[in-house]
Amino acid sequence: MSGKEFRDAYKEAIREWLENYKSALKEWKERFKIWKMQLKEEISKGSFPPLPPMPEIPRMPPLPLHGARSNVVASRIGDEELKLIDMLIEAGLFETRSEAVAFLVKEGIKARQDIIEKVSSALDEIRKIRSQAEEQVKKLKQELGMLQTEKETRRICPQCRRDLSDLPSDIKVCPYCGTRFGKD
Secondary structure, X not given: OOHHHHHHHHHHHHHHHHHHHHHHHHHHHHHXXXXXXXXXXXXXXXXXXXXXXXXXXXXXXXXXXXXXXXXXXXXXOOHXXXXXXXXXHHOOOOOOHHHHHHHHHHHHHHHOHHHHHHHHHHHHHHHHHXXXXXXXXXXXXXXXXXXXXXXXXXXXXXXXXXXXXXXXXXXXXXXXXXXXXXXX
């Protein structure tokens, strides 16, 4: 979802929430008017009716961040941050802590894209250096005779022709066909 699409979805969600909020308030005002009329009658009788129940404040509709969720990450956050996240949930911006954290992480990554780019380029350099170092070590091993060729390390069963290189060297019977090989 692009920034413009998200902004439009966010505006639509706020508009929908505001409409629901206004209708809930309107409904409560009507209940309050009825209660006031009942109050006059009840006071004349010497009693007092209970207050009408407070309206349920509608929650803000959830915002689709990236369509279906594909990755889940657990993280530890401090009490102060958790209080802020709970405040966003109570305000109706999000339904769950997970949604709030996902949104804040996404926005944080966008806000610090400069650092991400620096780390990415540094990581590319590290990978190149690591590859060069591995190549140098391989050449040194070849020069010292420590590196065996693939043919020297490969073991094949003479009967069924299966590769037995991954088996321990003390195994003298092919596990696939039962053929004995090597010196007894």
